[in-house]
Amino acid sequence: MKRQWSHPSVALPLLVALLLLLTFRCSLRHAQAPSRGANAGGYGVDATLAELAAVDPAASAVLRDAEALLEGNLTRAPPEHRDAAVRGLRGWLRAQRFDPGVMAELVDLIKRPIDRYAGAARERGEGRRPYASCAVVGNSGVLLAREHGALIDGHDLVVRLNNAPAGEEGSWLARHVGARTGLAFLNSNVLSRCAARGGCQHCRAYGDRVPILTYTCSAAHFVEHAVCNAPAAGAAAAAPVIVTDPRLDALCARLVKYYSLRRFVRETGRPAAEWGARHEEGMFHYSSGMQAVVAAAGVCERVSVFGFGKDPGARHHYHTLQRGELDLHDYEAEYEFYRDLEARPEAIPFLRDSGFRLPPVVVYQ
Helix, strand or coil, rough: CCCCCHHHHHHHHHHHHHHHHHHHHHHHHHCCCCCCCCCCCCCCHHHHHHHHHHCCHHHHHHHHHHHHHHHHHCCCCEEEHHHHHHHHHHHHHHHHCCHHHHHHHHHHHHHHHHHHHHCCCHCCCCCCCCCCCCCECCCCCHHCCCCHHHHCCCCCCCEECCCCCCCCCCCCHHHHHCCCCEEEEEHHHHHHHHHHHCHHEEEEEECCCCCCCEEEHHHHHHHHHHHHHHCCCCCCCCCCEEEEEHHHHHHHHHHHHHHHHHHHHHCCCHHHHHHHHHHHCCCCCCHHHHHHHHHHHHHCCCEEEEEECCCCCCCCCCCCCCCCCCCCHHHHHHHHHHHHHEEEEEEEECCCCCCCCCCEEEEEC
């Protein structure tokens, strides 16, 4: 018979070691668990990261410039457009605050002006109804590896970014990126540059009938907003240029910074407070595509996302030779946000407690 090892001089140290190991594991599990909000629904939000995500030096600099421009009465604006530019800038400044509840207002803020221009709201009484389906078409070169064109064009609204080209009906490009466009999403740098080349017609890559939604990178660009919204003499009214609500801008900024902070802590093991030095905090910003996706989630009953992502063999943009990414964006953090938007929207900070129910989102690779 085998003798049992039960000498008290050995058993006691083993018992103590076991207790210490269990205590250490419990402590480690507790330390790694993020703090949870009142409505976490099983998903934790790190309160420290959420607090740091609320700090946006880049936005603060834009606001300081805006105040200075107002004091100077926005003198770079042509005299005939100055009043409209000043009114737009003043209204934009008054609306500056963080309010995730803006998601529930996006149909009024974005879709209703589009319907009003098209006459659809009066004719069909659909002014307060979201689009049934929307496709947001990104500019990544990965689009050319798939033939999603017909699927893209089958949506009620097709959103394109920064004037990337759509394909001509029946062309090889249309097989990949589609041919229809219902809304152009531009950052105001793009709007300003194309207008400087010879007028607002250069900004309307998809025709005068396609509305433009633009977020403000510089308060000075309210000049271009005013000029491009002014009716041209003797011409039919062009579709409106709509400025994104500052509350949507603030929401997108916090979302992306939170995901970037979380990724930084996870991958480097460094304190979140060191994130700013790594990402040049004063320049950090969300991408145009990210805000277009969030805006679509507010105005659509179903959202499909195409052309977001990267591949070693693909260019950064399908329509340019650019291969490198812009340092002011954290694309990997944004991809994590899209995955949560698709698979577990209840885990997304700031949005989940807004009272707004996110629509189904599908990201096509």
